[in-house]
Amino acid sequence: NAGVIQTPRHKVTGKGQEATLWCEPISGHSAVFWYRQTIVQGLEFLTYFRNQAPIDDSGMPKERFSAQMPNQSHSTLKIQSTQPQDSAVYLCASSLDGGDTGQLYFGEGSKLTVL
Amino acid sequence: GEKVEQHESTLSVREGDSAVINCTYTDTASSYFPWYKQEAGKSLHFVIDIRSNVDRKQSQRLIVLLDKKAKRFSLHITATQPEDSAIYFCAASANSNNRIFFGDGTQLVVKP
Numbered sequence A: 001n002a003g004v005i006q007t008p009r010h011k012v013t014g015k016g017q018e019a020t021l022w023c024e025p026i027s028g029h030s031a032v033f034w035y036r037q038t039i040v041q042g043l044e045f046l047t048y049f050r051n052q053a054p055i056d057d058s059g060m061p062k063e064r065f066s067a068q069m070p071n072q073s074h075s076t077l078k079i080q081s082t083q084p085q086d087s088a089v090y091l092c093a094s095s096l097d098g099g100d101t102g103q104l105y106f107g108e109g110s111k112l113t114v115l
Numbered sequence B: 001g002e003k004v005e006q007h008e009s010t011l012s013v014r015e016g017d018s019a020v021i022n023c024t025y026t027d028t029a030s031s032y033f034p035w036y037k038q039e040a041g042k043s044l045h046f047v048i049d050i051r052s053n054v055d056r057k058q059s060q061r062l063i064v065l066l067d068k069k070a071k072r073f074s075l076h077i078t079a080t081q082p083e084d085s086a087i088y089f090c091a092a093s094a095n096s097n098n099r100i101f102f103g104d105g106t107q108l109v110v111k112p
Helices: none
Strands: A005-007 A010-013 A019-024 A031-038 A042-050 A053-056 A065-071 A074-079 A088-095 A110-114 B010-014 B019-024 B030-038 B044-051 B056-059 B062-067 B072-077 B086-094 B100-102 B106-111
Touching (some): A005 A088, A010 A019, A019 A088, A031 A074, A042 A065, A042 A074, A042 B100, A074 A088, B010 B019, B019 B086, B019 B106, B030 B062, B044 B056, B044 B062, B044 B072, B072 B086
Parallel strands (some): A010 A110
Antiparallel strands (some): A005 A019, A019 A074, A031 A042, A031 A088, A042 A053, A088 A110, B019 B072, B030 B044, B062 B072, B086 B100
């Protein structure tokens, strides 16, 4: 079991460019979560899928952020027109049953730096 | 929505002593309280959890206590070792929406 796989591990973009982050959840896990971690804001919830359907995207900045889960084996987080304040480590996690019934397995994260 | 607060941002103990990290939550509907550990330069991994149907759970050197009346829960690490040094995050989740709310983390330093 390879765990949750996130790519790329590091990404540097210029202001205004687009960034796409990928997450491969653990096989058989039905829930996928995206979080953002910064020193200032800590761990911020972004969005959550269960069985590929979006359940809660209340943490997503509405205008430039979007997330999809086109199949059970991967999810993407896309940030358009990146800004320096988007710089963070983006963490993907998966779980068997969803956040209230089982533990989250986190990937190693994708560190985004916006210059 | 739920708000989880960790009272200690940093905690320093001597090797062999116990460490206690305290958290509070606001939503009475929360029923699941996991703890995660993040070592330097690494991602989070699960260490222990407790559900609202019990008030104490132990796994080796880790003890979690839950006081539903006070909306407070705590992680006790006994006989601390240097490898326990990390950031510990408490979290809470309610059955209704499955979203997990995290505290801001406590940096635990275990000095030899």
